[in-house]
Amino acid sequence: MHSMDSSSFNYATPRKRGNLIQAKVEASEITPHQVSIPFDAGGITPTCCNCAYDYDGWCKHIIATLLTCSRQLERIEERPTLEHLLNRPLAIF
Numbered sequence: 001m002h003s004m005d006s007s008s009f010n011y012a013t014p015r016k017r018g019n020l021i022q023a024k025v026e027a028s029e030i031t032p033h034q035v036s037i038p039f040d041a042g043g044i045t046p047t048c049c050n051c052a053y054d055y056d057g058w059c060k061h062i063i064a065t066l067l068t069c070s071r072q073l074e075r076i077e078e079r080p081t082l083e084h085l086l087n088r089p090l091a092i093f
C-alpha cells in the first residue's frame, strides 16, 4: 500500500479558474508537478497531472492537491474565467 504522507509536500496556492482548480505541487523532484482538477456540480471529474504516475487511480500530487483544497477551501484564489473577462463592460475614460 502507498503511504500518503502529505506533509512531505510544499504547496503552491491552488488557483480556481472557472470549473478548474490548478495547482503546482512541489515534492522532492526538481520540477514541480502541475495538477489540473476540473470539477462541476456533480463533483470532480477525471483529473490530470504531468507526472509519470501510471497506476490506477490518482497520483500523490492530485491527492495532495485535493487535501490542500479541502483543508483550505476559503484560501483558494478565485480567478475570473475568460468568458467573465470578455463579458466585463469596458471602462472608457
Ligand SMILES: [Zn+2]
Pocket: 033, 049, 050, 051, 052, 053, 059, 060, 061, 062
Ligand atoms: Zn502526479
